[in-house]
Amino acid sequence: MADLPQIVDLRQSPTALRVQRGVMRFLRGQHDVCCFAEVPLANGRRADILGVGPRGEIWIVEIKSSLIDFQVDAKWHHYKEFCDRFYFAKPPELDPDIFPQDEGLIVADAHDAAILRAAKDDPLPGARRKALTLKLARLGADRIHTLMDPGEL
Template sequence: MADLPPISDGRQSATALRVQRGVMRLLRETYDFACFAEVPLPHGRRADVLGVGPKGEIWIVEIKSSLIDFQTDKKWHLYRDYSDRFFFAKPPELDGAIFPQSEGLIVADGHDGAVLRDSPDTPLTGARRKALMLKLARLGADRIHALMDPGPQ
């Protein structure tokens, strides 16, 4: 089995991990999405949270845990090419005014989340959706396999 990208690689702050939990709970409980964390995308970036909805819609959520985290990320716009909807997610204490009005915005903590601003719908092409769905199916199965069989002891 190929090396799997880690679900958490130690780069995530405690705040980012709390926001991730709240975002994933929101997407699962409110929108019936299946969620993946730390999904590698073809351009080399990783989506913090990628959710797949009941009709095959794909949302990407980019977590920003602080002002400096947002200010230093100049590549977030690349996620739009791999999602039908794109959201930023922030902890409650971070000012939402720093985020572009053109993008969706979620507030979340370790317990739950809420959509503060919806994202524009920018549907993926059929070919890109199919390729991404195949990648997600394999990633999910590989992660489960790694949990069930961690390898030689």
């Protein structure tokens, strides 16, 4: 087991990792949205969760684990150009009123989640959707390959 690749992002706090798990379980189980964690985007940003729905719709979920985490983040606006729906996700103990009222909001723990406020549907342009879908297919295949053959790369 020592030679398996690191699949948990050490930049994430334990709270953020619990929220990530709950959101991903919820999106898969309740919305048929298959999720990727830690997805690099073309603008140099990294989405905490990027999900693809059954009709190809793309959701990005930005996890905020604390008030300070939200206050120091000035980059979340840059994710919206890469998704049809944008959500913040928070742990139960974080005040929901700190988040912008016009953005989607999810509350989550390590086991489940709930949508507190639905995100607006803002469809991606076709060319961007195609490029992002291709990137996700390659990212998924590469991650599976790394798990199957960790010494190869």
